Amino acid sequence: xxxxxxxxxxMAGALGEQWARAxxxxxxxxxxxxxxxxxxxxxxxxxxxxxxxxxxEFGEAVLLAVWYEGVADVLEAAGPLDGRxxxxxxxxxxxxxxxxxxxxxxxxxxxxxxxxxxxxAFNLCHESVWRLAPPPVGVPLCGDAEAVAVVAxxxxxxxxxxxxxxxLERAGLLEATAAFALGVYFGGxxxxxxxxxxxxxxxxxxxxxxxxxGSTSR
Numbered sequence: 001x002x003x004x005x006x007x008x009x010x011m012a013g014a015l016g017e018q019w020a021r022a023x024x025x026x027x028x029x030x031x032x033x034x035x036x037x038x039x040x041x042x043x044x045x046x047x048x049x050x051x052x053x054x055x056x057e058f059g060e061a062v063l064l065a066v067w068y069e070g071v072a073d074v075l076e077a078a079g080p081l082d083g084r085x086x087x088x089x090x091x092x093x094x095x096x097x098x099x100x101x102x103x104x105x106x107x108x109x110x111x112x113x114x115x116x117x118x119x120x121a122f123n124l125c126h127e128s129v130w131r132l133a134p135p136p137v138g139v140p141l142c143g144d145a146e147a148v149a150v151v152a153x154x155x156x157x158x159x160x161x162x163x164x165x166x167x168l169e170r171a172g173l174l175e176a177t178a179a180f181a182l183g184v185y186f187g188g189x190x191x192x193x194x195x196x197x198x199x200x201x202x203x204x205x206x207x208x209x210x211x212x213x214g215s216t217s218r
Contacts, residue, residue, distance in 0.1 A: 008039040061150060
C-alpha cells in the first residue's frame with residue numbers, strides 16, 4: 001500500500017517506520033523539504049520525501065501527524081483528499097489542564113475535507129510506544145467500516161490488536177479519553193496509572209447484565 005505522511009515529526013517517524021518495515025511504500029510530506037528528506041532517510045526502507053500535496057496525492061492511506069494548531073494549514077496545503085483513508089492521530093489538548101479545545105478534531109476534519117474517509121487512531125500513546133516492536137497496546141479505531149478495515153490491517157502489521165471504537169461520531173469520546181488520561185498522568189501529586197480505572201474484562205462483562213437491567217450497587 002502507498003502511505004503518505006503529512007508531517008515530519010516524531011509520530012510520523014514512528015508510525016511511518018513501522019509501515020515501511022512491513023513493506024508499504026511511504027512518502028513523507030512536510031513544509032520544509034529538508035525535514036521531510038531527513039525523516040525519509042531515518043525511516044529507511046525506500047521511504048521518499050516531498051510536499052504535503054505530493055504526500056496526499058501519493059497515499060492510498062494518509063496519516064495526519066501534526067500539532068492541532070497546524071491542522072488547518074496542512075489540510076489546505078495537502079489539497080483534495082477524495083477517496084483517501086485519512087488517519088487522524090491528533091489531540092487538541094495542552095497542559096496544564098488537558099481539557100479539550102474542540103469537541104472532536106476528527107469530526108472537524110471530516111467536515112473540512114468531506115471527500116476523505118477519516119479514521120481516528122493512534123492518539124492514546126506517546127510516539128515512543130509506537131516505536132516498540134511490537135507496541136504492547138490495542139489501538140481503538142473510529143470511522144466508517146471500510147476505512148477502519150484498512151487501518152486495522154496496518155495496526156495488525158505492527159503487531160497490535162485493532163479495537164472497534166464505533167463510527168466517526170464516537171471519535172470525540174476517544175479524544176476525550178486521551179485528555180482524561182493525560183490529566184491523570186500529569187494532574188497532581190497522586191500520579192496514577194489510568195489503566196487502573198478499568199476492571200479485567202471478565203469482571204466487567206459479568207457486570208453488564210445487572211447494570212443493563214437497571215440495578216445499582218453500593
